Amino acid sequence: MDLKVYCDRLSQPSRAILIFCKANGAEFEEVKIELGKGQHRSPQYAAEVNPMKQVPAIVQGDFKLFESHAILIYLASTIPGVADHWYPTDICQRAKVHSVLDWHHSNLRRGSVGFLFNTVFSVAFGLPGDPKAAAEGEKLLSASLATIESFWLQEDGLFLLGNSKPTIADLALVCEVTQLEAADENDRDRILSPHTRILKWVEDVKNITAPHFEEIHATIYSAREHLKKLKAQAVHKSE
Ligand SMILES: N[C@@H](CCC(=O)N[C@@H](CS)C(=O)NCC(=O)O)C(=O)O
Numbered sequence: 654m655d656l657k658v659y660c661d662r663l664s665q666p667s668r669a670i671l672i673f674c675k676a677n678g679a680e681f682e683e684v685k686i687e688l689g690k691g692q693h694r695s696p697q698y699a700a701e702v703n704p705m706k707q708v709p710a711i712v713q714g715d716f717k718l719f720e721s722h723a724i725l726i727y728l729a730s731t732i733p734g735v736a737d738h739w740y741p742t743d744i745c746q747r748a749k750v751h752s753v754l755d756w757h758h759s760n761l762r763r764g765s766v767g768f769l770f771n772t773v774f775s776v777a778f779g780l781p782g783d784p785k786a787a788a789e790g791e792k793l794l795s796a797s798l799a800t801i802e803s804f805w806l807q808e809d810g811l812f813l814l815g816n817s818k819p820t821i822a823d824l825a826l827v828c829e830v831t832q833l834e835a836a837d838e839n840d841r842d843r844i845l846s847p848h849t850r851i852l853k854w855v856e857d858v859k860n861i862t863a864p865h866f867e868e869i870h871a872t873i874y875s876a877r878e879h880l881k882k883l884k885a886q887a888v889h890k891s892e
Contacts, residue, residue, distance in 0.1 A: 656681040659702050660709045661688045662872035663835070665765070666721030667709040669828040673725055673821065675865035677739070679732045689777050722754045725821040738818035749814050753805060753822040757829065761801070764794030765829050768844075773835050773877075776884045795844060801826065802850045811857045819858055827858040835876045 658674060658681050660667030674681050686692045686708050693706050703710035703719040710719040711727070718724055729740035741747050767790025771782040805826075807815035812823050830851060833841045845852065859866040 657712045659684045665828040665832045669824040676862045761797040773880045
């Protein structure tokens with residue numbers, strides 16, 4: 654049954670799904686939903702794809718699924734020939750992957766979205782950013798990065814949980830970290846540069862999923878200048 658992935662490459666969970674599909678040779682169609690144009694809010698998208706009006710989402714035949722972690726689990730379980738390391742069959746190892754994924758959504762992602770939405774992405778939606786929410790987001794983001802370094806990335810392995818090969822959790826979390834590419838350079842450096850172990854881990858995930866990682870990330874790498882321009886225009890209009 655044909656697999657359709659509804660996504661915007663500016664969205665971190667969308668990138669995780671796309672990299673996973675490409676790195677595992679999945680046959681799928683990428684359906685672009687442009688968040689900046691509000692395409693995710695159309696009644697048709699809600700009715701036919703995702704009633705939550707968000708990306709990513711998948712449709713395969715009559716089956717529809719949203720929530721990126723659930724999608725990664727489904728894809729790892731259904732795409733033919735996916736190597737076991739992505740989503741181990743061993744129940745204890747698998748449970749640990751779920752543990753990282755659950756932690757992600759209530760820590761790293763909350764911090765990242767709180768910071769980035771209120772510093773750069775709000776402008777793309779024509780909304781004012783909230784500096785207090787941005788500061789709170791940065792605090793949680795930095796604390797989460799410190800926890801990844803001190804706890805989830807263990808000394809003896811390249812990837813999360815001390816593994817020598819990545820799981821779906823590495824993709825989900827690394828794509829959250831690379832969302833900082835959209836931030837102002839000073840903000841990005843202030844937040845990321847203390848975390849050299851994280852920077853190495855991002856490189857390791859990039860290398861093991863090459864060339865797909867860089868190809869899928871090209872959009873976010875070029876977003877910073879575009880978002881800067883939008884912000885300057887918004888400031889100009891309000892003067
Ligand atoms: N928990 C969801 C989060 C999805 C999400 O927040 N998607 C964002 C893009 S990264 C979105 O569609 N935002 C548009 C909106 O909420 O209006 C997942 O992991 O899939």
